[in-house]
Amino acid sequence: MEITEAQFHRIEHCLPQQRGNVSMTNLQVLSAILYVAEHGCKWRGLPKRFGNWHTIYTRMNRWSKSGVLDRVFQELQREQIVRIKIEAVSLDSTIVKVHPDGTGAFKKNGPRAIGKSRGGWTTKIHMVAADARTAITFALSPGEAGDAPMGRALLQHLGPIDEPLHLLMDKAYEGDETRQLALDLGFIPVVPPKSNRLEPWEYDREMCRRRNEVERLFRRLKGFRRVFSRFDKLDIMFLSFVHLALIVDGLRW
Numbered sequence: 688m689e690i691t692e693a694q695f696h697r698i699e700h701c702l703p704q705q706r707g708n709v710s711m712t713n714l715q716v717l718s719a720i721l722y723v724a725e726h727g728c729k730w731r732g733l734p735k736r737f738g739n740w741h742t743i744y745t746r747m748n749r750w751s752k753s754g755v756l757d758r759v760f761q762e763l764q765r766e767q768i769v770r771i772k773i774e775a776v777s778l779d780s781t782i783v784k785v786h787p788d789g790t791g792a793f794k795k796n797g798p799r800a801i802g803k804s805r806g807g808w809t810t811k812i813h814m815v816a817a818d819a820r821t822a823i824t825f826a827l828s829p830g831e832a833g834d835a836p837m838g839r840a841l842l843q844h845l846g847p848i849d850e851p852l853h854l855l856m857d858k859a860y861e862g863d864e865t866r867q868l869a870l871d872l873g874f875i876p877v878v879p880p881k882s883n884r885l886e887p888w889e890y891d892r893e894m895c896r897r898r899n900e901v902e903r904l905f906r907r908l909k910g911f912r913r914v915f916s917r918f919d920k921l922d923i924m925f926l927s928f929v930h931l932a933l934i935v936d937g938l939r940w
Contacts, residue, residue: 688725690717694938701759703750711738711746719743721935724928727912751923756930763937767821775853775877775894776823777901778841778860780813780834781909782806785917792920800922802829810917812905812929813837815845819903822933827922834859839868848873853891855898908932 695714702713719737723730733740750756785801785808792799800810809830815823824844828837838860854874856865861878869876877894880887909915911932919925 688721688935690714690721690935690938697938698759698762698934701762702755703753711742716743716746720747720931724911724913724931724935727916727918729918747927748924751927756927756934759934760930760937763934764821764823767817767937771818771821773817773852775855775897776874777816777855777898778814778838779816779857779898779901779905780811780828780837780859781902781905782830783810783812783909783914783917785809785830789917789920789925797921797923799920800827800829801917802831804830806830810925811837812908813841814901814904815841816901816904819900819907820936822904825929827926835862835865839865842868842872842874846872851875853877853894855895855901857898907936 692714695717699713705713715738719733719740720743722728722737723733730740730744733743737743782804784806790801790808801808803809811828811830811832811834812825813828813834814825817823824841826837826841826844838856842854842865850873852874854869854876856876856878858879858881860866861880861884866876866878877891879890879895908929911928913919913925913928914932917925919928
């Protein structure tokens with residue numbers, strides 16, 4: 688997998704301008720980072736054709752701290768949302784196993800959304816998606832965190848919407864508080880009630896089937912080994928790999 692010259696020109700303006708005696712272009716650095724993301728290798732394991740691994744890691748670390756890949760993701764996201772007609776959005780989460788190399792960071796070094804659940808050390812990615820290729824927003828939480836509280840946090844981050852949209856969710860989000868928040872923000876919640884509900888409600892079963900779109904998006908993201916397994920101790924670096932995976936997927940449009 689490579690980023691072509693044409694694809695790079697779409698996002699070049701979002702990347703820092705290179706000054707001085709720089710040995711590697713932004714395209715070369717992106718290609719090297721993409722190799723790490725796709726194959727899950729260690730930075731030291733980068734093939735020599737990509738150049739000095741430490742230079743690439745340093746550039747990635749700098750971009751992560753300054754939010755460069757976040758800005759690129761937001762730019763592509765705006766293009767995609769203009770291109771498609773959004774009729775519904777889906778809210779869901781997926782669990783990422785944490786490799787032993789990803790544990791042990793000091794709290795003072797930065798946030799690390801890693802927790803211990805029945806599956807061991809894990810991180811959750813919570814996401815609102817417009818379709819199987821378009822993520823609207825996402826966030827991380829420790830693996831043992833509940834879906835509904837983080838789902839409400841994402842919805843509050845989005846804020847009120849101008850026109851009513853269907854919000855597709857599974858039973859993890861069928862609580863009264865989550866559905867009421869969705870209504871207050873202008874969404875139409877489409878969520879099946881749990882079997883122990885005393886007063887179950889009717890819902891649009893045909894529309895609810897579209898919830899598979901966010902699951903397909905998660906599946907595409909997990910094609911990148913650095914997203915499928917978390918090797919990064921701090922959230923800031925892991926988030927950058929998630930952003931990169933979404934960026935590469937968006938550039939294929």
